[in-house]
Amino acid sequence: MRPRVIFFDAVGTLFRVRGSVGQAYSQVAAAYGVSVDPQALNRAFAQAFASAPPPACAGLLGSSLLAWERAWWRQVVRQTFAGVGSLAAFGEERFEAFFARLFEYFAGADPWELYPETLPVLQALQGEGIRLGVISNFDSRLPKVLQALQLEGYFSSLTLSTQVGHAKPDPRIFQAALETQGIPPAAAWHIGDSYREDYQGAKAAGLRALWLDREGKDSACQERIENLWGSLPLLNALERN
Structure with a gap:
């Protein structure tokens, strides 16, 4: 789907x-x-x-x-x-x-840097008409960080562990994000770099999970991508099916 x-x-x-x-x-x-x-x-x-x-x-x-x-x-x-x-x-x-x-x-731009593919991938996904959101074990400073990095305009929802009261991999933080978007788990993907918190957590909550394995820790994982660009071929494959 x-x-x-x-x-x-x-x-x-x-x-x-x-x-x-x-x-x-x-x-x-x-x-x-x-x-x-x-x-x-x-x-x-x-x-x-x-x-x-x-x-x-x-x-x-x-x-x-x-x-x-x-x-x-x-x-x-x-x-x-x-x-x-x-x-x-x-x-x-x-x-x-x-x-x-x-x-x-740490609420400003100075201590942070974007990955090289972040903006092009977000722009490509937005161009496909797909809504984007963030699920993070961050805190209330995250909106300021996203604004400082000029990312805030890409996301229609931010779901933060400190505000929800549940941290990844707890399925309740994913459920809160789904409720914010008004969609069932099967209609959502989640991409993150932590195998336990992001991949296993999202999968347990019923979302399609992609593990962002930038360091090449486990090439055997079938739902593994090495960078954010890896999400685009998977999306294109759905278009062809």
Whole structure:
């Protein structure tokens, strides 16, 4: 079935961190007099992020939700710097100022870059009359990021884990996205770079799932694409059948 809507993951699918998270953290920390090796920070961030609870909290709106999101990320950042033994170098007051600046930094364009094929693929799909949406375990900063990257005009819906209260791979975040678009699961595709969160999560929710395996981790997966261009031949094949 030709999809009526194609959903995309955000980070790692449409855009990525410029350089690395460790480099960004190190750069901002340096402005507060704390010097940390970017590679060590990158490793510590990966561990802190993996051990964090799902970025979802049901029932919060407005300023309460924003406060929860900031607290979630504050803990990840604290654990990251604690992991390299540099948390005490800030002191509590300076760390809070540093974190505030870091949190806002990731709401803009500077730390992000688009994958080369992102815009051409979105334009091609939009030209086919297919609606596009985003399903992401991001937070309320994502609309600002999409606007800064000039992507906001391509998507008719944004479904965020912190706002829905369920994070991928929970099928309820996919169901929320489908309800926003007013379509059944069989009428939607989902494309994302996480095998567990995007591919398995979307498939379990009844969507057609495509795994964006940019690093070539598993060539045996039948629904695997190496970049976003890989979605177009699959769509064209439906047209011929």
